[in-house]
Amino acid sequence: MGIRAIVFDAYGTLYDVQSVRLLADELCGAQGALVTQLWRLKQLEYTWLRTLMDRYEDFWQVTHAALLFALAAARIEATPARIDRLMEGYLSLAPYPETAAALEALRQHKLAILSNGSATMLEKLVLNSGLAPLFTEVISVDRARHYKPHPACYALAEAALGVTKSELLFVSSNGFDVAGARNYGFTVAWIERGAPQPDIPTLRDTYRLLRGREEQLGLAPEYRLQRLTDLVPLLRQL
Amino acid sequence: MGIRAIVFDAYGTLYDVQSVRLLADELCGAQGALVTQLWRLKQLEYTWLRTLMDRYEDFWQVTHAALLFALAAARIEATPARIDRLMEGYLSLAPYPETAAALEALRQHKLAILSNGSATMLEKLVLNSGLAPLFTEVISVDRARHYKPHPACYALAEAALGVTKSELLFVSSNGFDVAGARNYGFTVAWIERGAPQPDIPTLRDTYRLLRGREEQLGLAPEYRLQRLTDLVPLLRQL
Numbered sequence: 001m002g003i004r005a006i007v008f009d010a011y012g013t014l015y016d017v018q019s020v021r022l023l024a025d026e027l028c029g030a031q032g033a034l035v036t037q038l039w040r041l042k043q044l045e046y047t048w049l050r051t052l053m054d055r056y057e058d059f060w061q062v063t064h065a066a067l068l069f070a071l072a073a074a075r076i077e078a079t080p081a082r083i084d085r086l087m088e089g090y091l092s093l094a095p096y097p098e099t100a101a102a103l104e105a106l107r108q109h110k111l112a113i114l115s116n117g118s119a120t121m122l123e124k125l126v127l128n129s130g131l132a133p134l135f136t137e138v139i140s141v142d143r144a145r146h147y148k149p150h151p152a153c154y155a156l157a158e159a160a161l162g163v164t165k166s167e168l169l170f171v172s173s174n175g176f177d178v179a180g181a182r183n184y185g186f187t188v189a190w191i192e193r194g195a196p197q198p199d200i201p202t203l204r205d206t207y208r209l210l211r212g213r214e215e216q217l218g219l220a221p222e223y224r225l226q227r228l229t230d231l232v233p234l235l236r237q238l
Numbered sequence: 239m240g241i242r243a244i245v246f247d248a249y250g251t252l253y254d255v256q257s258v259r260l261l262a263d264e265l266c267g268a269q270g271a272l273v274t275q276l277w278r279l280k281q282l283e284y285t286w287l288r289t290l291m292d293r294y295e296d297f298w299q300v301t302h303a304a305l306l307f308a309l310a311a312a313r314i315e316a317t318p319a320r321i322d323r324l325m326e327g328y329l330s331l332a333p334y335p336e337t338a339a340a341l342e343a344l345r346q347h348k349l350a351i352l353s354n355g356s357a358t359m360l361e362k363l364v365l366n367s368g369l370a371p372l373f374t375e376v377i378s379v380d381r382a383r384h385y386k387p388h389p390a391c392y393a394l395a396e397a398a399l400g401v402t403k404s405e406l407l408f409v410s411s412n413g414f415d416v417a418g419a420r421n422y423g424f425t426v427a428w429i430e431r432g433a434p435q436p437d438i439p440t441l442r443d444t445y446r447l448l449r450g451r452e453e454q455l456g457l458a459p460e461y462r463l464q465r466l467t468d469l470v471p472l473l474r475q476l
Contacts, residue, residue, distance in 0.1 A: 030428065041448060042448070049414050049417065049418075052286060052289055052387050055456075065454035065455070091414060151291070176283070178288075180287075183293060210280070210311075213307065218293075
């Protein structure tokens with residue numbers, strides 16, 4: 001097939017959005033888990049709802065609005081200090097343990113990010129994690145003023161990287177993003193990070209219960225991997 | 239202002255989507271609550287994601303796909319009997335306790351439903367609940383092949399009812415629907431059914447924690463009511 005470029009989703013795929021949890025625990029006490037879950041769920045909802053209503057705002061604004069909702073729902077006062085620190089936390093999310101090793105091992109390909117994040121958010125994220133030098137391009141959907149899974153977002157990648165659809169492998173662990181990339185026509189590898197056991201369901205599990213499983217949208221990924229480093233043997237075959 | 243028509247959302251506003259919970263408990267045991275919550279959350283997600291990807295399927299198909307996801311996430315076997323009975327349950331959801339009284343008291347206005355439900359689902363729902371004679375029109379977004387909050391859905395109401403935007407009051411308890419109707423230009427009354435206490439958050443609360451609160455989308459409703467019968471004094475003023 002001749003893959004020349006590997007395009008990664010950022011939040012949830014390369015970077016762990018749940019890594020703000022420690023900060024949320026510090027700032028919101030026992031409600032830290034709840035705030036973390038609601039924040040991420042609402043953040044995604046707002047990207048979808050704003051795209052549907054054609055009322056685009058950038059991901060920093062969406063993330064801020066989602067945080068306000070999450071704090072109100074958890075009955076935590078939305079003080080400027082709390083908001084500022086949590087928002088800043090989004091600029092230094094932890095990469096998953098295998099992220100750096102996987103990217104290093106794939107360097108003979110063009111590596112890129114295609115993310116909902118604003119250009120500024122993504123720039124800080126890759127700088128703070130020390131991964132910036134590994135990427136040929138860091139593409140924000142802000143250029144299209146739509147959010148994933150709208151096709152206009154995925155359409156940004158080929159032009160930015162100078163490759164054709166068939167030369168590009170798209171990598172995401174978000175089910176809606178897998179579906180969106182497949183819908184657009186990309187070949188997709190799904191990083192299946194696994195859902196929690198539903199035996200004692202608490203809100204702490206909500207995000208993974210809702211997202212850590214293949215979506216029923218009729219757009220299955222071509223490849224299913226457990227972690228980013230599994231891309232290395234896959235790319236040898238493609 | 240001269241309101242001539244009152245247009246209601248169906249699921250969550252006139253009819254309690256949580257009323258399938260008893261059936262889910264019977265069919266899914268201790269996972270009934272989890273299945274009920276995930277089912278509704280995924281059902282809405284899939285309406286948004288399909289609209290964003292321009293891959294419309296009707297609400298019966300979307301509801302079925304969401305149920306498959308929910309059962310898989312809860313590790314409940316998706317037997318035909320279980321699926322059939324839960325799907326049938328969606329055709330006889332219980333109206334909220336005040337629904338019939340509120341509609342009766344508002345009969346001097348044209349009353350209508352504008353819902354994501356397919357035409358067949360809505361027809362059975364209003365028949366099974368005995369409320370069919372109260373509605374001038376039961377409008378399915380299926381005519382627009384988009385889901386709320388896409389503007390094409392709301393645009394169906396004026397033509398179907400022969401009224402102008404300013405003669406129409408839109409009523410919903412779903413925050414995304416309030417935002418969508420306001421975005422389209424309708425006057426909106428939000429039935430604020432209230433969110434649960436977040437002190438002991440379990441998945442049982444997820445739906446209400448995520449939906450039972452005003453959205454942070456910059457599209458606040460003009461009126462906030464506690465229950466449908468509060469529309470009666472409001473309409474006297476309008």
